[in-house]
Amino acid sequence: DQQVKQNSPSLSVQEGRISILNCDYTNSMFDYFLWYKKYPAEGPTFLISISSIKDKNEDGRFTVFLNKSAKHLSLHIVPSQPGDSAVYFCAASHSSNTGKLIFGQGTTLQVKP
Amino acid sequence: GAGVSQSPRYKVTKRGQDVALRCDPISGHVSLYWYRQALGQGPEFLTYFNYEAQQDKSGLPNDRFSAERPEGSISTLTIQRTEQRDSAMYRCASSLKGQDVAEAFFGQGTRLTVV
Numbered sequence: 001d002q003q004v005k006q007n008s009p010s011l012s013v014q015e016g017r018i019s020i021l022n023c024d025y026t027n028s029m030f031d032y033f034l035w036y037k038k039y040p041a042e043g044p045t046f047l048i049s050i051s052s053i054k055d056k057n058e059d060g061r062f063t064v065f066l067n068k069s070a071k072h073l074s075l076h077i078v079p080s081q082p083g084d085s086a087v088y089f090c091a092a093s094h095s096s097n098t099g100k101l102i103f104g105q106g107t108t109l110q111v112k113p
Numbered sequence: 114g115a116g117v118s119q120s121p122r123y124k125v126t127k128r129g130q131d132v133a134l135r136c137d138p139i140s141g142h143v144s145l146y147w148y149r150q151a152l153g154q155g156p157e158f159l160t161y162f163n164y165e166a167q168q169d170k171s172g173l174p175n176d177r178f179s180a181e182r183p184e185g186s187i188s189t190l191t192i193q194r195t196e197q198r199d200s201a202m203y204r205c206a207s208s209l210k211g212q213d214v215a216e217a218f219f220g221q222g223t224r225l226t227v228v
Contacts, residue, residue, distance in 0.1 A: 004155075034215055043117070043204055043219025044156065089155045099144060099212040100169055103155030 003027045004092050006104035013111050019077040021107050023090035026071065030092035034101070035064060035075045038087045047088075048075070080111045115139075117220035119205050125226045126195055134190045134223045138207030145188050146206040146217060147180055156204055162188065163211045195227045 005024045013019045021035075031052035036044035050057040050064045050073070057064050063076045077084055087108050091101040118137040126132050138145050144163050148156035158172040164185035173179070177195075182188040192199055202224050208217040 006155075009153075041221065043206070043221055045219070046215050046217070049215050091155070093214065097169060097212075099146065099161040099163075099214055100158050100172070101148075101156075101214055102158065103148075105153070105155050 001026075002105075003030075004090060004102050004104040006088075006090060006107050008107050009105070010108040010110070013080045013109065015082055015111055015113050016079045019075075019080045019084065019109055019111065021075040021077075021088050021090075021109065023073045023075075023104050024071060025073075025092050025102075027092070027094075027102075028071065029094050030102075031095050032093045032098065033064070033066060033073050034091045034093075035062075036089045036091060036103075038089065038106070044089060077109075080109075082111050082113050085109055085111050117205055117207050117218050119203075119220040119223050121223060122221065123224045123226075125228060128197060128227055129194055131191065131193045132195055132225065134192075134203050134225070136188045136190070136205030136207075136220060138186065138188070138205070139209075139218060140186075142207035142209050142218075143211045144208045144213065144217070145182055146208075146214065147188070147190050148204045148206070150202040150204060150222070152201075159190070161212075168212070192225075195225075197227045200225055200227045 034049040035047040038044040091103045146161040147159040160170040162182040202222040204222045206217040206219040
């Protein structure tokens, strides 16, 4: 049972435009959500997070939106840059066990110059 | 070292053999996490430690898998009687604060292939 789903395996965007990566979850107990970025031959690196008490968190070009009623979150990258090309994973956890993350399958983002 | 170090980077083993995967976390990091990642999938939680104490091992698939961190630093993930379905990238991560997985640094992983 996939509790965290990223239904788009890949996304291609022109440099300077907005990239929107989506993630859905099924477990209503999740209250903390994260996005990770992964380059080839490297481990995932933390990008941005949001707790369920918020519906938006912004960090520079990256903004994460959370819609609890729809059990949906999204990552917006504006403006997109070629260096943003990577695999993006969303992940979720519950505050009672923050050491355990449930990851989605990942979305490969390609930003074209 | 500067980051999380995993060894070996690549391991090919015959079905039925035991393997031990090593993780050397960033010095002083409290929590250590093990994940595995199949091709085209996201990381799948296996287990994690705070210092030497194993906090959650609910992700270990079966009793062939075990992990230890006896001195609260280096950790070993052991897979006994390996099967082809065990083939995956095994990733270790560590974080300075307890269970602060958002601040965790991942290693490059060990690619295990069971033939």
